Amino acid sequence: MRCAALTGISPDVITDLKSGRPRTVELQSTNNIITIAGVEPGPDTHIFMTSIDIEDLSSGDPGICVYLLSTNITMKRIVEFSHGLYYEERERMSARVQVKYCSSSVVKQVFHEGLTKPTGVEVLKSSCYHAG
Template identity: 55%
Template sequence: MKCTALTGISPSVIAELKAGKARTLELSSAHNIISLTDATPGECIFMTSVDQDDLSDGDPGILVELLSLNISMKRIVEFVNPAYFEERERMSARIKIRYSGSTIARNVEGEDWGKPTKVDVIRSSCYRAG
């Protein structure tokens, strides 16, 4: 099954998601936002703590169900004195997700800049008690 991949996610966030409750995350890394442009609510997403540059076949991660997605641009204006101000824009993606299971990545695609990262995942068919 081919999934959108979100990389560089904190291991503590992954551990919290494994507890089973739905969580809302705000992502600001460009490569993850680009990957989410292809995603739609209801589909599965692969999440891993491995950086995008290091992602390869066999890397572990989790599958999460995308419940909602909102990509937005925020404008920030800083005033230093009345004569000088600086304006910046910041793009972020807010996603609400729920843990579905553990998995392993294979056939990593989209390692080039500006392309969504996609992976084939191997769903676990062997379950063990916690």
């Protein structure tokens, strides 16, 4: 299955998502914001999340697949004053995504064409069977 990939996610966040409840995660990494901007939320939309950095992501790396429930990309403007004579204005983009755990998975192939292109992966479909 091919899907978008969010990289460098905290292992604590991934562990929390495995509990099965929907969670909202704020993304500030440029490559993650670019990736999520190209994905439409929906009940069939899967995202691969891993704690591995984008530079190190390769075949065999573990992560989780999540359903993308909603996205919100915002721009924050920050103005800093120093001694009344100088001020600096900066903008910071962030994305908030609400996701819900689907399954654990492993990267089969990575599709990353550069900093300004979304990151995608081919993941192995995992099957989970429950008795009862």
